Amino acid sequence: MGRAVAVIGTGQTKHGRRPDVSYPDMVREVIMVALEDAGITLKDVDGVVHGTMPSMMEGVSSTHLYFAEAIGAVGKPIMKVETCGSTGQSIAHCGFFWVASGMADIVLVVGSEKMNEGDSQATMTTVFDPYFQRVFAAGAPGTFTMQCMEWMYRFKIPEDKGREAAAMVSVSNHDNAMDNPYAHIRMKVTMDDVKNSRIVTYPVRLLDVCPSSDGACAVIFASEEKAKKICKKPAWIKGVGFRGEESFFGESDKSIWPSATEAAQEAYRQAGIKDPLKELDVAEIYNPFTYQEMIFCECFGFCPRGEAPDYVLKGTFKKGGELPCCPSGGTLCTNPIGATGLIRLAETVLQVTGKAGARQVEGAKIALSHAMGGVDQFNGVTIVSSNL
Amino acid sequence: MAKEEYRIIEAEAVVPYELALGGTVSNFFDYLKEEKIMGKRCRKCSRVLVPPRSFCPRCFEEMDEWVEVGQEGVVETWVYINMPFYGQVIKVPYVSAQIRLDGSDSGLTHLIAGFDLTNVNKVREIVKLGGRVKAVWSKEKKGNILDIAYFEPVK
Numbered sequence: 001m002g003r004a005v006a007v008i009g010t011g012q013t014k015h016g017r018r019p020d021v022s023y024p025d026m027v028r029e030v031i032m033v034a035l036e037d038a039g040i041t042l043k044d045v046d047g048v049v050h051g052t053m054p055s056m057m058e059g060v061s062s063t064h065l066y067f068a069e070a071i072g073a074v075g076k077p078i079m080k081v082e083t084c085g086s087t088g089q090s091i092a093h094c095g096f097f098w099v100a101s102g103m104a105d106i107v108l109v110v111g112s113e114k115m116n117e118g119d120s121q122a123t124m125t126t127v128f129d130p131y132f133q134r135v136f137a138a139g140a141p142g143t144f145t146m147q148c149m150e151w152m153y154r155f156k157i158p159e160d161k162g163r164e165a166a167a168m169v170s171v172s173n174h175d176n177a178m179d180n181p182y183a184h185i186r187m188k189v190t191m192d193d194v195k196n197s198r199i200v201t202y203p204v205r206l207l208d209v210c211p212s213s214d215g216a217c218a219v220i221f222a223s224e225e226k227a228k229k230i231c232k233k234p235a236w237i238k239g240v241g242f243r244g245e246e247s248f249f250g251e252s253d254k255s256i257w258p259s260a261t262e263a264a265q266e267a268y269r270q271a272g273i274k275d276p277l278k279e280l281d282v283a284e285i286y287n288p289f290t291y292q293e294m295i296f297c298e299c300f301g302f303c304p305r306g307e308a309p310d311y312v313l314k315g316t317f318k319k320g321g322e323l324p325c326c327p328s329g330g331t332l333c334t335n336p337i338g339a340t341g342l343i344r345l346a347e348t349v350l351q352v353t354g355k356a357g358a359r360q361v362e363g364a365k366i367a368l369s370h371a372m373g374g375v376d377q378f379n380g381v382t383i384v385s386s387n388l
Numbered sequence: 389m390a391k392e393e394y395r396i397i398e399a400e401a402v403v404p405y406e407l408a409l410g411g412t413v414s415n416f417f418d419y420l421k422e423e424k425i426m427g428k429r430c431r432k433c434s435r436v437l438v439p440p441r442s443f444c445p446r447c448f449e450e451m452d453e454w455v456e457v458g459q460e461g462v463v464e465t466w467v468y469i470n471m472p473f474y475g476q477v478i479k480v481p482y483v484s485a486q487i488r489l490d491g492s493d494s495g496l497t498h499l500i501a502g503f504d505l506t507n508v509n510k511v512r513e514i515v516k517l518g519g520r521v522k523a524v525w526s527k528e529k530k531g532n533i534l535d536i537a538y539f540e541p542v543k
Contacts, residue, residue, distance in 0.1 A: 019394040059399050122474035131413050132439045132533050133497045135477040136484040138469040146486060150465035153517040202468045202508045246445045250464070250486045250495020251437065 001270060002100030004388060006227035006234035008220050009038025010346035015215030015334045016184040017116050023058060024067035027112050027216050031072055034108070034218035039230060045220075046104035048073040051081045051091035051111050052338035057123045058114050071110050084127060084373030085286065086242075087111060088217070088341020089380025093240045095221040096382075100237075105223045111339035112216035120212050120337075128375055129247055138201065140288060141209065143376055145201040147254040148291035154255040155306025163203060165309035166290040167194040170207050170332065172318050173287070177329025179358035182343075184213040184334040194290075210288040215336035217343045224388070235349040238366070239273070239383040241266030249375050260299035260372065260379040267368070268301075271383040276301045277316075277323055281364040282351045284344040286371040287330045293317075296370065297325070300381075319361070327351070327359040341371025345382050352386040412442040415454075420535040423525050427492050429453045435493040458490030460522040460542060466500060466515055468508050481505045483515055487539055498533070502540035514541055 011033030018026055035041060048071050050064040060066050064073075064080045071078075079098075083090045088111045095109035121139030128134040137143070152162045171191055177183035189207055197206040227234040241263035245252045252258055264276075273279050283300070287293035294308035302323055303311040311317065317325040326332070328347045331340050348367035350356040356364075366385045372378060409417070412428065416439060419426040428440035428451040435444070436455050443450050466485035469478075482505060486495030500515050502524060521539035529535045 019396070056401065059401055119474040121471070122476075125473065125475065130407050131409065135533065136482075136497050136499060138467070138471055138476070138484065139473060141471060142467050142469055142484055145467040146465040146484070149467065149517060150486070153465065199508060200471060202512070248439065248494065249497060250488070251445065 002097075003102055004224040005096050005099045005237045006222050006224065006231065007237070007345075007349045007384065008222045008227050008231040008234050009034050009040070010220070010349050011037055011218045012182045012343060012346060013215045015182055015213045015336055018114065018214035019116075023060070023063065023112070023114050024070040026114065026214065027067050027110065028070040030112070030216040030218045031070070031108070031110065034220055038220045040106065040220070042072045044106050045072060045076065045108045047077040047079070047098060047107050049079045049081060049091045049094045049098070049107060049109045051087040052113055053084060053087065054082070054123055054127065056118065056126065057120060057337075058117050072108060083378050085288070085337055086341055086371040086373030086378040086380045087338050088344065089242065089369070089371040089382060090341070092219060092342055092345050092382055093242055093380060095219070096237050096240055099221045099223050105226045107221045108218060109221060109342065110216065110218045111342035113336035113338040114214040115212040115336060116214050133249065133375070141201040141204060143249060144289045144292055145204045146249070147295065147376055148204070148289065151255040151291070151295050157306060157309055159203065161309050162291065163195065165294060165312040166208055167191045168312050169287070169290040169293050170194045173326055173330045173332040176319060176327050176359060177333035180328045181357075182334070183329045184211050184215070185329070186333070204289060204291065208290040210332050210335040213334050213336040215334065215339050217339040217346055219342055219346055219349070233353045233386070235352050235384045235386065236388050237382065238385045239267035239270030240381070241270070242378070242380040244374070244378045247375055247377060254376050255295070256305065257295060257299050257376070257379070259377065260296060263379040263381045264300040264368075267381040267383050271385070273383065276368070277303070279366065280323055280368050281366055282327060282348065282361045283323060283325045283368040284328060284347045284370065285325055285330065286341060286344060287326060287332050288335055290332065293325065293330070293332075300368065300370070324361050327356070327361055341380065344369035344371060345384070348382075348384050352384055410442060412440050416440050417531040417535070421529040421531060425457050425459055425489060425523065425536070426454050427457045429455050436491060437494045438489055438492040438496050455491065457492045460520055461487045461489035461492070461496075463500070463515065463517055463519050463521055464488050464495045465517065468511055470508070483511060485515070485521075485539070487521060498536060499538040500541065501538035
């Protein structure tokens with residue numbers, strides 16, 4: 001694991017449609033919030049890590065260079081890391097590695113996206129290989145829907161039961177987003193609203209799907225020595241796991257998703273977690289689609305394979321349940337993709353440091369955050385704790 | 389700035405590319421012209437992959453053994469797409485699917501078609517998970533994946 005590493009500050013923009021600011025100005029906005037939260041200045045930062053989706057999302061190549069000054073990277077080393085949707089976890093891991101290695105004491109990690117400035121589904125379709133899959137692809141909805149159909153078929157989950165549980169996931173996330181001042185979509189929805197909303201890619205409906213958001217997130221990593229000096233209540237990184245799989249969707253079994261399963265197992269091994277359902281206090285899962293949240297709960301060992309709908313329906317993952325999932329309202333209510341995986345981490349940091357406001361899970365001490373990316377291809381997991 | 393004053397600049401980036409296919413993909417498309425669907429077998433793990441690979445993603449060994457697979461297979465999963473976006477090649481609505489051809493160990497992404505696609509509920513009565521489908525060939529072959537026009541359900 002290298003040196004002990006803490007998170008000493010986090011920042012988020014108000015996420016949503018942000019035509020009020022240019023991309024560089026939106027990014028600077030989040031840096032200012034994170035620096036203030038940590039109680040440091042740019043002078044204290046040894047290096048900067050940035051990440052986004054493919055550059056064509058916003059139509060400027062190598063965005064991290066175009067706003068290098070806005071992310072505070074003038075006169076400092078800069079790294080760009082890009083793994084599609086899992087970018088937010090990848091850049092967090094990069095910041096962690098940098099400090100854990102002893103090569104830096106304080107690292108600023110920034111994820112950002114302005115999804116409303118281009119055509120996000122057209123951009124995501126170019127993530128598919130150009131020879132075989134791309135002509136048939138339909139961005140994220142096409143892939144994720146095929147995955148959820150495969151999962152329900154594999155585990156013989158009746159369609160009505162899957163539908164009911166997915167609707168409950170949507171209601172729960174929307175309820176939670178009402179408590180989150182940063183969330184993009186803040187509205188109450190009912191089970192009937194979800195089940196009667198417009199079909200996007202059958203059986204997935206509009207309220208099963210995340211919005212396209214503009215937004216940014218920044219997280220500041222520090223060595224044990226610096227963290228203890230600067231921060232009253234740091235969150236400690238206890239485990240990180242990241243795994244990839246083949247680019248052709250049909251080559252691995254997405255109903256049991258090896259990369260998600262193995263990324264969590266790796267993080268649990270480092271953190272010494274044996275029974276995640278009992279030992280974790282809260283989870284922030286990357287859930288752009290309701291059905292996917294259930295697949296992840298199974299991959300992360302929160303429940304046996306094929307049983308996530310039962311656990312959802314009995315309220316295990318709701319606020320007040322045994323393991324609350326996405327008290328922030330999740331990716332389902334806010335998705336500026338390059339920032340999203342880092343927002344998951346920032347939210348778990350707020351939870352274990354008791355700073356989550358109305359969305360606080362009482363007494364949370366240890367939490368899991370996660371992101372996935374590519375053509376159902378990459379998964380990253382981070383465990384944070386209030387204890388060193 | 390007041391809301392009505394938010395201003396934008398319109399921008400566009402259109403760049404043409406010539407992407408090399410390499411030997412394995414070129415050969416696969418040549419076989420399609422002969423109405424043959426060929427995969428490659430890994431000598432180490434014995435898996436047959438369609439589309440074929442020049443190397444096995446898991447063993448990292450070269451794959452040099454061509455194997456003809458069936459023109460029929462099983463629907464592993466599918467999706468009804470009725471969502472238009474910039475640059476889309478196939479006209480909506482359409483059904484994309486993962487099809488495991490007989491003799492193959494992976495899913496091939498392709499279309500299921502050959503019937504009225506306008507109503508999703510009617511499509512659901514025709515396209516079944518685990519159901520069998522077979523390749524329908526394009527009359528004119530262009531040396532790409534659409535030389536298979538689509539897969540149709542086997543009655």
